[in-house]
Amino acid sequence: MKAFSARTTFVNSVFAFALLFQNTIWAQPENVAFENQALQQIQAAVDWNDSRYLGKLLKQYLGKKVTLDELRQIAKGHNSEVLQRAIEATTGFYGTHKEMLGIKRAAFLQMALFIENSLHEFVKKNQYYLPAEQTGLEYPLEYDSQTRRTFIILPQNKQTYIGAGKNKVVLKAIFYNEKKSEVVARAVQTKVREIEMKTTSELRGTTGIMDVLACTTFKKGNEVFRTIYTKLYFPGSLSRAFSLRFRFTYYEKMKIALNILKGLSELHKRNITHRDISPQNCLIHIPLGKAGRREIVAVIADLGRADSIWKNYPLKSRVQGHSCYTPPEGIVKGRVKGVDFLKSDVYAIGCIFYQLFYEKAAPWLSNKYVINTSKSEFSRYRVLSTKIYRYTNSRKRVLARKAMRGKISTREAFEQLILRMVDPDAEKRGFATGLYTELQSIYEAHSNTNRK
Ligand SMILES: Nc1ncnc2c1ncn2[C@@H]1O[C@H](COP(=O)(O)OP(=O)(O)OP(=O)(O)O)[C@@H](O)[C@H]1O
Numbered sequence: 001m002k003a004f005s006a007r008t009t010f011v012n013s014v015f016a017f018a019l020l021f022q023n024t025i026w027a028q029p030e031n032v033a034f035e036n037q038a039l040q041q042i043q044a045a046v047d048w049n050d051s052r053y054l055g056k057l058l059k060q061y062l063g064k065k066v067t068l069d070e071l072r073q074i075a076k077g078h079n080s081e082v083l084q085r086a087i088e089a090t091t092g093f094y095g096t097h098k099e100m101l102g103i104k105r106a107a108f109l110q111m112a113l114f115i116e117n118s119l120h121e122f123v124k125k126n127q128y129y130l131p132a133e134q135t136g137l138e139y140p141l142e143y144d145s146q147t148r149r150t151f152i153i154l155p156q157n158k159q160t161y162i163g164a165g166k167n168k169v170v171l172k173a174i175f176y177n178e179k180k181s182e183v184v185a186r187a188v189q190t191k192v193r194e195i196e197m198k199t200t201s202e203l204r205g206t207t208g209i210m211d212v213l214a215c216t217t218f219k220k221g222n223e224v225f226r227t228i229y230t231k232l233y234f235p236g237s238l239s240r241a242f243s244l245r246f247r248f249t250y251y252e253k254m255k256i257a258l259n260i261l262k263g264l265s266e267l268h269k270r271n272i273t274h275r276d277i278s279p280q281n282c283l284i285h286i287p288l289g290k291a292g293r294r295e296i297v298a299v300i301a302d303l304g305r306a307d308s309i310w311k312n313y314p315l316k317s318r319v320q321g322h323s324c325y326t327p328p329e330g331i332v333k334g335r336v337k338g339v340d341f342l343k344s345d346v347y348a349i350g351c352i353f354y355q356l357f358y359e360k361a362a363p364w365l366s367n368k369y370v371i372n373t374s375k376s377e378f379s380r381y382r383v384l385s386t387k388i389y390r391y392t393n394s395r396k397r398v399l400a401r402k403a404m405r406g407k408i409s410t411r412e413a414f415e416q417l418i419l420r421m422v423d424p425d426a427e428k429r430g431f432a433t434g435l436y437t438e439l440q441s442i443y444e445a446h447s448n449t450n451r452k
Pocket residue numbers: 162163164165166167168169170185187230231232233234235236237240276280281283301302304
């Protein structure tokens with residue numbers, strides 16, 4: 001492998017000047033002379049093993065005076081593996097595009113060259129966050145020593161903004177890869193939540209939980225930045241998919257529910273309760289195409305409030321971060337403890353499945369039961385429970401009768417499972433793992449007998 005080493009700017013300047021002088025003397029037609037000059041300067045920088053200078057030249061000339069093919073030839077001719085890799089990374093990411101997310105191909109090539117050639121020197125010194133001022137690149141870079149992944153940090157603008165909650169701002173970033181770099185989501189904590197970093201990092205690679213690429217922490221002056229890089233889901237949150245009116249077949253609805261139940265059961269197996277279940281905190285990826293049997297992926301995200309079920313939560317802390325998704329028993333302070341948290345998560349997910357199934361929000365959802373404290377806890381508990389019973393009981397009876405006669409369809413069995421999950425009586429809801437297994441057999445039976 002041929003690596004570059006740093007040379008003084010003085011040598012470069014003299015060399016560049018000499019080239020310029022040479023080109024002027026030979027009085028070639030203007031554009032040809034200039035093109036040659038660009039190529040010659042680049043060749044010289046490759047010869048001189050000066051990656052910093054080369055990076056600058058690439059940024060300046062690519063697409064204007066020099067094509068990627070010409071660069072490829074130089075890289076090959078000079079046997080420069082790093083330049084070849086940087087070029088491949090650039091073509092892998094851009095294909096035929098000249099610009100993506102406001103990043104010009106030439107600027108990307110310069111960053112790719114730096115990552116391929118110089119990043120390791122900083123990593124050796126445990127420097128994992130590299131501001132643009134330090135590298136001379138267009139954007140800052142961040143390296144995760146645990147996964148050895150490198151990310152290009154993009155500024156906040158219309159093209160990069162994904163969303164923001166109460167605790168994080170989420171922007172697009174680039175996960176650098178020599179073969180195919182990817183646009184990913186970069187969530188930066190705006191409030192310190194160490195436990196979120198720990199849980200998210202521990203659950204990396206768990207099915208049904210958002211696909212975490214890296215969790216990083218770096219200090220800049222007195223400030224500490226805590227960042228979670230995840231796969232970018234499209235359209236994003238389930239709430240976004242609902243409001244954009246994405247249509248799903250029953251096959252797809254079951255698949256989405258199965259994915260999410262899998263995630264919940266993985267959390268619950270570890271005695272972790274999510275405590276902030278809402279459609280905003282579930283992410284969904286819907287491939288292009290008509291509703292049918294698309295390869296949809298749904299996951300549980302935002303582990304900002306996730307913690308052990310055995311923790312002693314302060315009496316005033318909410319059972320669910322999103323008040324609308326609080327089960328009736330969660331209204332009564334101090335009532336939900338230990339394994340009760342698992343039932344409360346099941347209820348909240350049940351409410352989401354209700355919306356997925358019926359294509360409208362559960363009619364009893366309201367934050368007033370938690371927020372409006374002018375009435376007693378018990379009366380609010382009773383009103384909410386009665387309301388849920390009123391909206392679900394008659395349908396539950398119909399489905400139960402059908403099931404008894406063995407005449408229940410897979411779609412109805414799915415509906416029955418959802419109505420059980422939102423039962424005001426926490427004991428009747430079931431647990432995530434059992435519900436997952438049950439839904440899996442419904443889903444399999446459905447796949448065998450229905451096209452959609
Ligand atoms: N990987 C991703 N892909 C697509 N969209 C995402 C991704 N991660 C987050 N988002 C969007 O950004 C929003 C905020 O993210 P997140 O829920 O993690 O932040 P938060 O501040 O912790 O939220 P909360 O207010 O629920 O505590 C999400 O609701 C979702 O719409």
